[in-house]
Each structure stands twice: as structure tokens, then as C-alpha cells.
Amino acid sequence: MLWLLLPVLLLVYLLYRRRAPRARPWAGVWLWKRGRARRFRPRLDLRLLLLLLGAALMVLALEDPPLAPSPLVLVVDASASMAAREGKGTRLDLAKERVLPLLERAPEAVLVRAGERPEAFGPAPGIALKERLLALEAKDRKGDLEAAIALGRRLLKAPVVVATDGPPPPGVEGYVGVGSPRENLGIVAVAAGFLALGNGAGRPLPAQVEVGGKTFRVEVPPRGYARLQGLPKAFSARLLGEDALPLDDEAAFGLRRLGVDYPRLPALERLFRLLDALPGSEVRVRLAVPQGAPEGPTLYLAPTGGAPLPVLLTAPHPLLEGVALLGERLPPPPPPKGPWRPLAEGEGGVGLLYAAEGGLYLPPLVAIQDRPFFPLLVYNFLKPYREARTGLLAPEETLLPTPEAGFLPRERGGGGRLFALLAALVLLLEALRFGRRA
Secondary structure (H helix, E strand, O other): OHHHHHHHHHHHHHHHHOOOOOOOOOOOHHHHHHOHHHHOOOOOOHHHHHHHHHHHHHHHHHHOOEOOOOOEEEEEEOEHHHHOEEOOEEHHHHHHHHHHHHHHOOOOEEEEEEOOOOEEEEEEOHHHHHHHHHOOOOOEOOOOHHHHHHHHHHHOOOOEEEEEOOOOOOOOOEEEEOOOOOOOEEEEEEEOOEEEEEEOOOOOEEEEEEEOOEEEEEEEOOOOEEEEEOOOOOEEEEEOOOOOOHHHOEEEEEEOOOEEEOOOOHHHHHHHHHOOOEEOOOEEEEOOOOOOOOOOOEEEEOOOOOOOEEOOEEOOOHHHOOOOOOOOEEOOOOOOOOOOEEEEEOHHHOEEEEEEOOEEEEOOHHHHOOOOHHHHHHHHHHHHHHEEEEOOOOHHHHOOOOOOOOEOOOOOOEHHHHHHHHHHHHHHHHHHHHOOOO
16 A cells, blocks of 8 residues: 555645645735745744655555564575576575565565475574574485475464575465576486486587496487486496586495394295395394384284185286296285285285285295295395485475475564554644634
């Protein structure tokens, strides 16, 4: 409503000046001529001043401004893409510059760093969190904005403002988008003899990758990926040249010896010696029936089993890669409890093998220890834990998200009633002071 201020004040002034001048008695024209210079000297018109002040206060009452700044939950994206170059600094530097005034004037605030694991500071006066904001760094593989927003809401019931280079998360009251389209290449995946490249630009970009002293060239499509195969099983790779984000220009892949905690049985001793495993606690082997979700990587071997049944159905799963089970006869283990799903089923849908996140459940050891599929199943189960990858970000970080138009929360009003009361008092004063003369 503030756009009304100038026309309203101008209208009051013009209407006031249109009124007929008050008659003043003079003894003669010659006296009027002698006092004309003094009579036309500009003087303060208190009545006009009061009318203009009353009109201005009424416009401010329509605007209904907040009486004081409101509390604030500020969530700042700390994922790797916020480290992309933006002008003389980074996207994170630009976000700090834009949200610092909001934080400084907040009477109470919570600052949440949105990385892979959100980290919160506060509640505290906003000015007290300034140094925390300025010290934030963007280096996490990805940013979990939803978890960061939930953490901030738990700590302080206040509007949430998110500063990120991605689109605004749903349900937030404010959004500060930072960043502009930039050209970036990065390594997004590595495996034995393989790597994948991502391109965040809107046009195809040629990439040069150095692996083991050799340089490979590949063209990466716009906003897409390209693969490079035929590499050594273990390698380190580096992208040559400069782009917007240096954090995804180097990566490595290798295999390591895994520590396994297993019962000292001859069959298991032979198996883990074959798989080049060491005694340790990274992966556990238990002769038991699962009673829930595994707390860590665990291979379960059933202590007992039923009458053998032929395998009639298998589910597509990475654990069964290269494993031929159809036609095998396996004793069904006791059904597990928890989030376990059958990998192989016999007649009547009876489960013969089970899998869960971080777990594999097999029939009794004596029934499968001499079967060809047994070492391959265990190898597939241990494979993700033997592979060591370094330097990788989430693929969406390499593609460099593009922000949308920002918005800030509407602050609660309350000042309108105060300005309306002041306007009424000013107009009452004008009426009492000048109404009788009229």
C-alpha cells in the first residue's frame, strides 16, 4: 500500500490549498502595500502539516507493517555443488551474502547446515549466529534438505527460509535461490575397469581423463552421462582442465581385504580364505534365524532346515548375479522375522533364500557348502563392502542444479492498528485546534 503515499499526500495538499483565503481587515490599501513583504513571507502552516501527517499515518495503517522482526529457521545447503564458482566467490558465498541481513535482524534464530547429516546451531539471537554462518563450508557428497528442515522445525517454531542452488523444497515459507548456469564436468561413478562422467552444461563437452598416466578422450552429452571402459580393475582418475566445480574432478577405485567375523568351521575357513578375507568385524556370519533387520552387514546360515524343495522361482537381485539356482534342491530355512524378502522360492511359494538391506539368509551350511553357487552368493554379498571408492559426489551435484525465483516469508503485521490510532489522534488534534476557526 505504500505506493498510495505520494498521491494521497498530493491530494490532501491540493484540496487544502483550494479553500478560500480568510479575510483580513486593513485600514487602507496603502497599509496593505507597506506590509505586503512581511505578509507574504513563508510561514509554517501547522494545520496543513497535521493533515499531511494524518494522511500518511492512514496509508501506513493500510500497509500493516510488522511491529518487530520475527524468529527464523535458516537452512543453508552445504552440498558440494554450492562450492561451484559464482562470480568472484562460490554459490555458498553468494548465499551467505543474501541471507546474512535476514539472520542479523532475527530476535531468535536456528541455523541448520544441510549436509549429508544436518547440523544445527541455536536457538540464539540471530546476530550471535553470524560467525557460524560465515564459517560454513560446502563439501558434502550431497545435502539432505528435508532432514535439515525437520531438525530446524523441531528446535524452533518459526518460518523456515532455505538457501540452496536447487529448487525450493515443498512446505517452506522462504527460499533464496543462488547460482546461474555453469559448465561443469565431473566423475560420477567408478567400478572395476569402468568410470562414468557427467556434464552439467547445456551443450556437449569434450572430456580428457588421465588414468594411470594415460589420457582418454570422450564426449559427454549435454546434461547427461558418458562411460569410459577398459580401465584397470583398480585405478585413480583425474579430469584435465578447469570447470565450475573442482570437487568432482578426481576419483579412485580399488579392492580391499575385508574383515569377517565367522564361526571357525572348516567349510567357512576354506570359503573366506578363497575370498581373501581377514578375521575382523566389518561383516558378521551367524548360525541363527534373523529376528529383525540386521544391525550391520550380516550373513545368516539357518541352524536347521526342512525337506529339500526344488527352486522354481528367483527374484532379480544383484546378489544373484551369475548365480544359477533353478533346478537346485534346497531345504527351506525357518522363516525370518522383519523386512526379509525371498530371493528364491519353492513349490507353494516357500522361501528358500532371503535378503534384506545389509543381510543375506541361507539354508543350513551342511546343505549348501559343497554347491557351486554358495561361494558366488557369498562373493556377491561381500562385493559392495570390498570395493573402495573415493572422491565421488552424488551425480546431481555434478550436474549443478539451477535455482528458481526466490521468495521470503510474509512477516506478521500488527503495526496497522498503532498507525490507525496515531492518525485518529492527529486528526482529532487538528479538529480541536483549528475546527473553531473554520
